Amino acid sequence: MPFSIPKRLALSGLLVFGTLIVSVGCSSSTQHQPNSDNRLSALSVSAGALTPAFNISTDSYRLTVDGSVTSTTVTATVDHPSATLQINGAAAVSGQASAAIPLPAGATAIPVTVTAENGVAHTYTVTITRVLSTDATLSSLALSKGMLSPGFSTAVKTYNVGLYSNQPSVSVLAIPNHPRAKVSVNGQAVTNGASSAPIPLAVGTTPILVVVTAEDGTTVSTTTVAVRQLAANMPVWVTSSLNGAAVPSALLTLLNDQGDVLESGIPVDATGYAKLCLDPAGKYTLFAKGTGTAQASLALDASKETSANMYCFNLGMTSFPASAPKITAISTSSDAATWTPVGTNFETLVSNIKYLKVTAIGTAGISPTAWSGFGMGINVDAAAWSNAMLSPVAEVENSVPVVVDGQPYYQSTYIFQVAFNNLTAAGQHTIDVVVYDVANNRAEQKLYVTVTNPVTVPADPDISALQPTSVFNVLNTYGITREIFAVTPIDNNGVFYLPLVQFSVLSGTTAPGIRGVELYRSTDGTNFTKVSTTHYSSLNKGSSGIYSVYDADPSLKEGVTYYYKVRAFTANTATNGGYSLDSAAIPSQFMPPFTTPLVSPAMSAVTTTRAPKFTFGITNPVLWDPAVSDYFYFYLYIKDKVGSGIFGQAYRYNFASLKFEKASGSSWIDATADCAISTDKTQVSIQFPNATTLLPGNTYEWSIFGTKGSASYTTSDSAYFLHYVPGTNTQGRARSYGSVYEKSYGAVNGFFTLTLDPAAQ
Numbered sequence: 205m206p207f208s209i210p211k212r213l214a215l216s217g218l219l220v221f222g223t224l225i226v227s228v229g230c231s232s233s234t235q236h237q238p239n240s241d242n243r244l245s246a247l248s249v250s251a252g253a254l255t256p257a258f259n260i261s262t263d264s265y266r267l268t269v270d271g272s273v274t275s276t277t278v279t280a281t282v283d284h285p286s287a288t289l290q291i292n293g294a295a296a297v298s299g300q301a302s303a304a305i306p307l308p309a310g311a312t313a314i315p316v317t318v319t320a321e322n323g324v325a326h327t328y329t330v331t332i333t334r335v336l337s338t339d340a341t342l343s344s345l346a347l348s349k350g351m352l353s354p355g356f357s358t359a360v361k362t363y364n365v366g367l368y369s370n371q372p373s374v375s376v377l378a379i380p381n382h383p384r385a386k387v388s389v390n391g392q393a394v395t396n397g398a399s400s401a402p403i404p405l406a407v408g409t410t411p412i413l414v415v416v417t418a419e420d421g422t423t424v425s426t427t428t429v430a431v432r433q434l435a436a437n438m439p440v441w442v443t444s445s446l447n448g449a450a451v452p453s454a455l456l457t458l459l460n461d462q463g464d465v466l467e468s469g470i471p472v473d474a475t476g477y478a479k480l481c482l483d484p485a486g487k488y489t490l491f492a493k494g495t496g497t498a499q500a501s502l503a504l505d506a507s508k509e510t511s512a513n514m515y516c517f518n519l520g521m522t523s524f525p526a527s528a529p530k531i532t533a534i535s536t537s538s539d540a541a542t543w544t545p546v547g548t549n550f551e552t553l554v555s556n557i558k559y560l561k562v563t564a565i566g567t568a569g570i571s572p573t574a575w576s577g578f579g580m581g582i583n584v585d586a587a588a589w590s591n592a593m594l595s596p597v598a599e600v601e602n603s604v605p606v607v608v609d610g611q612p613y614y615q616s617t618y619i620f621q622v623a624f625n626n627l628t629a630a631g632q633h634t635i636d637v638v639v640y641d642v643a644n645n646r647a648e649q650k651l652y653v654t655v656t657n658p659v660t661v662p663a664d665p666d667i668s669a670l671q672p673t674s675v676f677n678v679l680n681t682y683g684i685t686r687e688i689f690a691v692t693p694i695d696n697n698g699v700f701y702l703p704l705v706q707f708s709v710l711s712g713t714t715a716p717g718i719r720g721v722e723l724y725r726s727t728d729g730t731n732f733t734k735v736s737t738t739h740y741s742s743l744n745k746g747s748s749g750i751y752s753v754y755d756a757d758p759s760l761k762e763g764v765t766y767y768y769k770v771r772a773f774t775a776n777t778a779t780n781g782g783y784s785l786d787s788a789a790i791p792s793q794f795m796p797p798f799t800t801p802l803v804s805p806a807m808s809a810v811t812t813t814r815a816p817k818f819t820f821g822i823t824n825p826v827l828w829d830p831a832v833s834d835y836f837y838f839y840l841y842i843k844d845k846v847g848s849g850i851f852g853q854a855y856r857y858n859f860a861s862l863k864f865e866k867a868s869g870s871s872w873i874d875a876t877a878d879c880a881i882s883t884d885k886t887q888v889s890i891q892f893p894n895a896t897t898l899l900p901g902n903t904y905e906w907s908i909f910g911t912k913g914s915a916s917y918t919t920s921d922s923a924y925f926l927h928y929v930p931g932t933n934t935q936g937r938a939r940s941y942g943s944v945y946e947k948s949y950g951a952v953n954g955f956f957t958l959t960l961d962p963a964a965q
Contacts, residue, residue, distance in 0.1 A: 241284035242320035251276035251332055264329050271336040271384055271419045277301040278314060286321035307334045339382035340418040340425035348375040350467055367433040368458050368480050369470040373402035376412060384419040407435045436479040439511045441758040442472050442492045448700050450476030451494035451516045461487040482506040492516055493526055498644035501528035508652055513758050517644035524643040529566035531639060531649050536560055540619060551654040563617040566641040569603030570616035580618045580639050585737035587756050588638040597621045661775035665716035668780035672707040677768045677790035679703050681940040683799035684952060699797045703755040705768045707787055715749030718772040723753050726767040729789055762794045792929050792936040798824035799952045800908050800923045800942030803887060812961045815895040820908045820951060825885035827925045827940060830859040838923035839909040840890050851897050854911040855879055901962040907950035922950055
């Protein structure tokens with residue numbers, strides 16, 4: 205660059221001032237040339253790797269991305285610092301990412317222009333192609349209830365679902381295979397990964413359309429689910445024992461006759477009740493299990509049964525699983541030597557079914573025990589339970605270890621004798637087979653036997669003109685559940701309803717004897733349904749012509765009037781098919797439940813008086829009302845420590861006279877001085893009447909029992925309220941017992957001990 209320096213010059217003796225011109229770096233005739241480098245030294249995009257890899261001499265690049273990439277940035281570095289840069293038409297800084305560039309579907313060309321110092325531009329082109337998915341398939345499909353048939357497969361577009369638990373609606377969970385596909389169910393968009401809104405169900409078939417639209421917006425796939433639900437037609441009760449307390453925690457599992465699970469996790473309500481929607485011609489296996497209970501199973505033929513009763517006892521041996529036994533084989537024989545396998549529904553001659561052989565396997569041993577069920581039992585035309593069943597006559601094998609389908613089990617086989625008189629009538633009969641293992645797990649299966657040649661016994665009495673008389677309809681309420689086989693027999697939360705119907709067919713020496721009786725029930729006194737048939741092992745004259753039958757039905761409840769009547773039969777079928785006339789129908793209602801806990805003297809108390817006051821509770825004061833009860837019967841029982849009874853006195857409260865009374869011989873006399881009821885009607889106290897009976901220094905046990913309406917002490921009853929139905933001449937009755945059925949507990953807390961101080965007076 206030229207510059208000047210002032211200089212003094214001497215010329216011809218003169219001092220002259222002038223300018224010296226100096227040129228530095230080049231001659232004064234050379235001009236500057238701008239840089240021409242318009243290339244990149246690096247190029248990349250955030251959307252992915254370029255193809256081909258960057259090269260300074262390569263101008264065009266390409267990249268394909270999927271639909272998830274909706275934008276990209278471009279980072280370009282100029283080769284010469286004097287060059288300028290534009291990306292997609294906007295100024296950019298070398299080496300820094302550009303602003304985000306949108307990527308619509310298809311190809312997007314992004315120019316990258318480098319302008320050299322000399323103004324010459326060079327353009328690179330990056331073409332990014334965004335491809336949208338055409339995947340409109342499902343990766344999974346499920347309903348909130350029910351099982352898909354066939355099982356889910358991406359290739360299957362049509363499914364059937366049967367629902368059996370009376371569902372008002374279902375939800376659909378449809379997961380698309382591609383995360384950006386969109387799902388709609390019956391026209392309503394559903395967020396990916398979420399269930400649809402509930403879809404109302406009607407009786408019949410409800411179609412559900414699941415539509416998947418691929419990311420490209422044009423590819424669509426439709427899957428159809430046909431949900432079939434029949435009308436609710438099968439009531440199911442799950443109780444802790446026969447007619448016992450509800451098991452509200454129970455869940456049901458329904459299988460078809462091939463063993464396929466149709467629906468699981470079906471809940472029951474607080475009363476242990478559910479109503480299933482079954483094919484009226486279908487055959488099923490139903491499982492039930494509650495929290496802490498054993499498991500019960502029931503083979504259910506919907507063409508034969510109108511309800512299902514299941515019993516989940518406490519799991520008796522927790523070292524064994526809660527898994528119901530399996531009845532694996534049933535055979536019949538005429539001689540107990542040659543056996544013919546049978547199904548659950550068969551036709552036979554009576555002579556071919558004298559014996560029944562049952563084989564069952566379980567995860568615990570199948571054998572009668574003192575703490576669990578009876579092993580195996582059967583009954584004809586009625587439910588098999590401990591008070592009404594046929595026990596085995598022979599044991600073939602007892603809890604023999606076997607392996608079935610690779611799993612270990614215990615196998616038992618028993619033989620039963622079916623007396624001919626059990627099948628005296630032509631037509632269909634049932635044989636109820638019940639199996640318990642030692643952990644209280646239960647299995648039940650009914651055989652439906654069509655008898656083609658009923659046995660007749662002309663020598664049997666002709667009762668066609670006789671009418672059963674003295675019919676007593678006694679509806680018993682027990683304040684705690686009857687848990688015959690549970691390890692804990694006392695359940696203060698349970699209620700047990702058990703109707704007892706007693707009748708006579710003549711009496712005493714004139715009683716002709718009968719082979720059995722049919723029990724009929726009605727709620728209006730007009731329309732009756734047969735609820736059971738009781739068979740006797742021989743011509744039975746009862747107890748001086750008096751017979752008793754029970755109604756084992758867990759659907760019975762308070763607040764309903766139940767009418768009962770009976771019809772007896774013999775094997776003399778010449779007239780009226782061997783049947784008697786129908787008895788009169790007697791009505792009654794259940795009373796409210798209560799229990800009788802002992803209160804004082806407290807357990808292990810020591811007293812200083814020989815005439816203590818004994819107090820027990822009435823947990824439901826509603827019963828202490830003349831409009832509800834006619835009498836309250838109770839019995840103070842005292843025994844010494846070794847168990848010998850030393851005192852017993854029957855008492856009752858007469859709601860007509862509003863007085864306490866006590867038994868004296870065959871009469872009832874005033875006991876107002878002995879007994880009192882608290883003002884809130886929740887405690888009864890008895891002032892011990894004999895100060896010389898209890899001895900100082902001795903220990904005694906005491907409890908409160910019932911009297912059966914007389915002065916006699918019985919170990920099988922607890923205190924109870926009694927009501928006579930007006931207009932039935934005392935034949936319609938109801939009792940409410942304060943403890944468990946026939947268990948000799950007396951009060952719910954059994955016996956209390958009481959010690960007299962040596963100085964007691």
